[in-house]
Amino acid sequence: MEKNKKGTVKSVFKSPYMFLVPALLFYTFFWLLPVSLSLIESFTSIDGGFSLENFKMMFDDPLFGEAFRNTLIFAVISLFLQFIFALMFALLINRNFKGSKWFLFIMLIPMAIPPSAVGILWNTGLVESGWINSLLSVTGLQNLIELLGIAEGPIIWKEASGLQAVFMIILIDTWTVLPSVMIILLAGLQNFNEEYSEAARIFGANRFQALKDIVIPIIKPTIITALLLRIISGLQVWLISVMIFGFNNVPFLLERIVFYTDQVRLGVYSYKLSVTYSVFVVAVVSITAYIFIKLTKGKDWSGTSE
Numbered sequence: 001m002e003k004n005k006k007g008t009v010k011s012v013f014k015s016p017y018m019f020l021v022p023a024l025l026f027y028t029f030f031w032l033l034p035v036s037l038s039l040i041e042s043f044t045s046i047d048g049g050f051s052l053e054n055f056k057m058m059f060d061d062p063l064f065g066e067a068f069r070n071t072l073i074f075a076v077i078s079l080f081l082q083f084i085f086a087l088m089f090a091l092l093i094n095r096n097f098k099g100s101k102w103f104l105f106i107m108l109i110p111m112a113i114p115p116s117a118v119g120i121l122w123n124t125g126l127v128e129s130g131w132i133n134s135l136l137s138v139t140g141l142q143n144l145i146e147l148l149g150i151a152e153g154p155i156i157w158k159e160a161s162g163l164q165a166v167f168m169i170i171l172i173d174t175w176t177v178l179p180s181v182m183i184i185l186l187a188g189l190q191n192f193n194e195e196y197s198e199a200a201r202i203f204g205a206n207r208f209q210a211l212k213d214i215v216i217p218i219i220k221p222t223i224i225t226a227l228l229l230r231i232i233s234g235l236q237v238w239l240i241s242v243m244i245f246g247f248n249n250v251p252f253l254l255e256r257i258v259f260y261t262d263q264v265r266l267g268v269y270s271y272k273l274s275v276t277y278s279v280f281v282v283a284v285v286s287i288t289a290y291i292f293i294k295l296t297k298g299k300d301w302s303g304t305s306e
Helices: 001-012 016-042 051-062 063-094 100-111 113-128 131-139 143-145 162-190 193-203 207-218 220-235 237-243 253-263 268-296
Strands: none
Touching: 001 162, 001 220, 016 268, 051 063, 063 100, 063 220, 100 113, 113 131, 113 162, 113 237, 131 143, 131 162, 131 237, 162 220, 162 237, 193 207, 207 220, 220 268, 237 268
8 A cells, every 4th residue: 555655656746747836836926926915905995904995096097098098909909910010021931032031130120129228219219309300301201291291390209199199109019029920920831831822722712812711720829829919918018108208198007007106106005006907907918818719719710610
């Protein structure tokens, strides 16, 4: 009997599931535990009892509605825009044309720039005497802009507000993260057997039909991975907005967390608000990811039933 117990213990330690233990411990101590404590804190009043007053304070925040709207608009539009361009560039590079390696190298440069450096780069470009207006002046595009009546004199980009500022941040973010989406899609395309596409062409399908009915359905898992990562990241935008427009000017949900953590000194109220915003963001990200997975799971992207 003792021998069987020792054998059982040895078999447990030799189990492949033991390789998951470090990851489980990591997520338990550095994700599950902090999230659980934050969740409890968000439902705890200043007096220490259960209360919803923290969420009431969050909803009463004058910029909560705008921050929520900006976050959703940013996540949806940037997801669509980045996927379309990333797929186009991935398909182009996958054709292995002459110079495709250099084109890929140039495309990957923005991915190597830290987010803070991206903010500094575009912040210096968007000022009135920045490199963007200088480039427009040198290329003669400034004269065309003035001729069309779009602007009189150099454009003051940082005066943008509302949805204009959100769209500007979307374009900057697209320039930054497009390579990461493209490289994921490119990896899926390089594992794709071109014989399927060639067979479709033989039977009369054009390039678009082969792409829609053959290529995209086969690399569907890769596409879902890329889109899921991007929509989660899109819901967590804040740094570029703060570095270019500052706090409160173009609010996002994560920007509110940083604002009440570092900028506002209201003692326990600031802490409660930042924790409640954190719990709300986790809930939004989790629900969005769940809905996205449910909508894409089992769906036949070729237009025919599976």
